[in-house]
Amino acid sequence: MIAVIDEAPDAVTLRLRLSEATGFLPGQYYNVRLEAPGRPRPVQRAYSVGSSPVPDPSLIDLGIREVPGGLLSPLLVNLRAGERLPVRGPYGRFTWDGRDGGPVLLVGAGSGMVPLMSMVRHAAQRGRSDPVVLVCSAITYSHAFYRDELAALAARHPWLRVVHCITRDPAEPRAHYHRRVDTTVLAESLEGDHPRAAYLCGPPAMVESVAAALVGLGVAPEAIEKEKYD
DSSP states (O other), rough: OOOOEEEEEEEEEEEEESSSSOOOOTTEEEEEEEETTTTTSSSEEEEBBSOOOSOOTTTEEEEEEOTTTTTSHHHHOOOTTTTOOOOEEEEESOOOSSSOOOOOOOEEEGGGGGHHHHHHHHHHTTTTOOOEEEEEEEEEEGGGGHHHHHHHHHHTTTTTEEEEEESSOOTTTOSSBBBOOOOOHHHOOOOOOOSSSSEEEEOHHHHHHHHEEEEEEEOOOOEEEEOOOO
């Protein structure tokens, strides 16, 4: 492991150098398998990659949010640079590499931002210019994954628009909305344009409610891709 990067009060990025790089697609994940206290056999969990496969697919950033009472995440957030971590992958069909064009809508809550960040970073690395609206939901601004990098990317790339929904801090000045993602948030963020594709990632209830809202706004169900994080 090369580095441990603080992302939020309850989350880190583990930056790993793979011994064998087979390549991955933006949005995919790797499995981590470790011994866990009180468990007779190793425990396996899936963690999405937040980095871009370009320019170096051997370097991956795994986004880890600590789940209270979880079996692996409390161990992973306390790892230190230099430790070895067994991973296997990549896996997953929740991917977007930009070849189908845009506009594209990305909606993420909490650690659901991780695969979406891989997609945004990849688009920036490839020099793509298809319009992307990224709606980020977090309980506070400090809990919003990649907030500073996203602000910098949006300032450099006019094709990217970042919208923050902060749910538990009504005084937060950097929030565009002080509530959960709903039909109004989506309609105003899209500014009347229907996305060619929408990628939703986060808690199941959020993913399903956003999907229903998009269908209500006229987005075709087959244009909506979902990844649910329990």
